[in-house]
Amino acid sequence: xxxxxxxxxxxxxxxxxxxxxxxxxxxxxxxxxxxxxxxxxxxxxxxxxxxxxxxxxxxxxxxxxxxxxxxxxxxxxxxxxxxxxxxxxxxxxxxxxxxxxxxxxxxxxxxxx
Amino acid sequence: xxxxxxxxxxxxxxxxxxxxxxxxxxxxxxxxxxxxxxxxxxxxxxxxxxxxxxxxxxxxxxxxxxxxxxxxxxxxxxxxxxxxxxxxxxxxxxxxxxxxxxxxxxxxxxxx
Numbered sequence: 001x002x003x004x005x006x007x008x009x010x011x012x013x014x015x016x017x018x019x020x021x022x023x024x025x026x027x028x029x030x031x032x033x034x035x036x037x038x039x040x041x042x043x044x045x046x047x048x049x050x051x052x053x054x055x056x057x058x059x060x061x062x063x064x065x066x067x068x069x070x071x072x073x074x075x076x077x078x079x080x081x082x083x084x085x086x087x088x089x090x091x092x093x094x095x096x097x098x099x100x101x102x103x104x105x106x107x108x109x110x111x112x113x
Numbered sequence: 114x115x116x117x118x119x120x121x122x123x124x125x126x127x128x129x130x131x132x133x134x135x136x137x138x139x140x141x142x143x144x145x146x147x148x149x150x151x152x153x154x155x156x157x158x159x160x161x162x163x164x165x166x167x168x169x170x171x172x173x174x175x176x177x178x179x180x181x182x183x184x185x186x187x188x189x190x191x192x193x194x195x196x197x198x199x200x201x202x203x204x205x206x207x208x209x210x211x212x213x214x215x216x217x218x219x220x221x222x223x224x225x
Contacts, residue, residue, distance in 0.1 A: 042115075042216060045213070050209065056212070094211060099163045101145075101147050102213060106154075107156050107158050
């Protein structure tokens with residue numbers, strides 16, 4: 001299997017639930033990203049990990065908790081989300097080096113009831 | 114003012130037309146420029162990647178960067194219905210996190 005794989009593809013949860021999104025990359029990349037994509041808005045960067053270390057948290061609410069156990073796997077743990085958190089959550093990865101492009105998975109469509 | 118401006122469309126063209134998609138930006142520090150294509154219910158797919166000013170061609174696609182005008186373009190020749198998608202421009206200064214700044218995307222429909 002190649003590329004960036006995200007699971008689940010769709011998730012419906014209540015505001016009091018706890019769930020996790022998973023991302024796995026098979027490209028040998030060293031950096032991984034979480035983005036939020038909402039209708040008619042640019043992609044919003046949430047978190048960046050380089051070599052498993054978090055290097056950026058873009059003022060994301062604490063109800064989103066990332067985890068990066070190794071350079072190939074990235075998780076986003078969700079708890080007590082709000083309806084405005086409904087969106088497409090995209091994972092991306094890239095190889096080390098200035099300006100290297102990011103490669104995206106197909107995302108998890110999240111709906112908060 | 115947004116860092117990156119992109120007309121959201123929708124843009125509708127007949128099959129075989131030449132399509133021009135554009136973005137303007139305000140930060141002169143951007144050095145790396147990308148175009149992504151996103152089909153419905155899929156993630157963004159890297160289409161073109163350029164560094165600094167100039168042109169880059171790949172098949173029916175040509176990317177242009179004019180840093181003096183802070184303007185980038187993507188041209189699609191002989192457009193096909195399969196080109197119907199949202200096209201996102203993105204750019205970065207580079208750096209440790211390689212933070213990408215995206216446009217809002219242009220929805221393109223190529224009519225058969």
